[in-house]
Amino acid sequence: MxxxxxxxxxxxxxxxxxxxxxxxxxxxLLIRIEEPETPSNLSSLKINFVTMDIENREVLVKCFKQGPLDAGFSQFGSDITTIAGGDTGFCLADSSVLTTAGEYKFYATAEAGIDTSTSQTVTVYSDYTGPGKPKDFKVEYKDSCEDKVSFKTADDGGETTKVNIYRSTSKNFEANAGTLAHTVVVGSNTSASATISRPCGDKYYYGAMALDDTGNHSDIVVQTISKTETVTITVSETEETVFGDIIQAIATEGGNLPQVTEEIESGEVAGASEDGTEGDESDEDGVEGEVEGAQNSxxxxxxxxxxxxxxxxxxxxxxxxxxxxxxx
Missing domain, CATH: 1.10.287 (Helix Hairpins)
Structure with a gap:
């Protein structure tokens, strides 16, 4: 016994x-995907993934999405085969996937032999349609070393949330961080003005464009110098965020931003977006934890x-x- x-x-x-x-x-077998920056104004998103298979097999990856008009998740793009043991790659969500502005959810699956793994689900708000172009743009030169710039934003249904004002002593210049003079936080269909200081004796030429919450911008409106002459401004597409432009402008101009006095038409919506939701934190710690756990086991x-x-x-x-x- x-x-x-x-x-x-x-x-x-x-x-x-x-x-x-x-x-x-x-x-x-593991798969993880990155957290895209949200909101996004890109018409094409690369959602990176990483796979790992300790049994050193080829891994088949499939990408899935659910858009604002979708009842559920569906696969997009072709199946992706990685090298044995796992690899990195991306799910491409282009304009055929991002068909309308709104919230999109993504995840990916991995298959190796009889084993399967599903990634976490990530969410991104996509909007790559820009606001309307400001109108009634005027520049008034004052004797007190100041210039008054006035305009009215487009009636674009709330797309406009701010207007960037650019200036240069040249009649032909580029709208970028170095020529950014001021940003007026203002809503759609609203008259506004900004009185901007300048070095006495210098003459500046101006232009402006509207932006929305995701960084899309309108066409630029330029100053009319005379009946036969206007300012010519090209737009640098490297500009993405107003706050980044202001910081860079401070560095470019030695920290001397012009003094500004704003006037915004009362009774209209004028202010930054009230949506104070912060983006989801990176899930890198989770990735490391899962991979380390699998290896240790x-x-x-x-x-x-x-x-x-x-x-x-x-x-x-x-x-x-x-x-x-x-x-x-």
């Missing part, structure tokens, strides 16, 4: 070992065959111990 109990202990330990191995290998990457050898060795040791105890 005692010998039978000892045998049960050995068999139970062996079963537990097998179960532990199966759980470990169930997590050998395998105990230095021992294969299934290795675990079988270890299991038989344990059984053999148990049998020998029983025989020795019987002889004693």
């Amino acid at each position: 005692k010998r039978f109990k000892n045998l049960l202990i050995i068999v139970g330990f062996a079963v537990a070992t097998v179960l532990t191995v199966n759980v470990a290998f169930a997590q050998s 395998l105990i230095l990457g021992i294969s299934k065959q290795g675990w079988v050898i270890i299991l038989f060795a344990l059984l053999l040791v148990g049998i020998l111990l029983l025989r020795k105890k019987k002889q004693n």
Whole structure:
């Protein structure tokens, strides 16, 4: 009876070992995708993914999306095959996927042999349609070393949330961080003005364009110098955020921003977006935790065959111990 109990202990330990191995290998295939920056004004998004398969098999990746007009998730793009063991790649959500402004959700799956893994779901707000062009643009030169710039924003249904004013001593210049003079926070269909200081004796030429919350901009409106002459301004598409432009402008001009006095038509919506929701934090820690956990559960990457050898060795040791105890 005692010998039978000892045998049960050995068999139970062996079963537990097998179960532990199966759980470990169930997590050998992993896939994670990045958190896109949101909101996004890009008409094409590359959502990067990373796959890992400790059994060194080819991994098949599929990308899925749910848009504002979709009832559920559906696959987009072709299947993606990675090299053995895993790799990095991306799911391309272009204009055929981002068909309208709104919230999009994405995830990806990985398949290797009979094993599957599903990534986390990420969300991005996509809007790459710009606001309307400001109108009634006027520049008034004052004697007190100031220039008054006035305009009216387009009636674009709330797309406009701010207007950038650019200036230069040249009649032909580029709208970028170095020529950004001021940003007026103002809503759609609203008259506004900004009185901007300048070095006495210098003459500046002006232009302006509207922006929305996602960084899309309108066509630029320029100053009319005379009946036959206007200012020529080209737009630098490297500009994405107003706050980044202001910081860069400070560095470019030695920290001396012009003094500004604003006037905005009362009774209209004028102010920054009230949506104070912060973007989701990066999930990189989660990626590292899962990968590290999978590696640790395998105990230095021992294969299934290795675990079988270890299991038989344990059984053999148990049998020998029983025989020795019987002889004693």
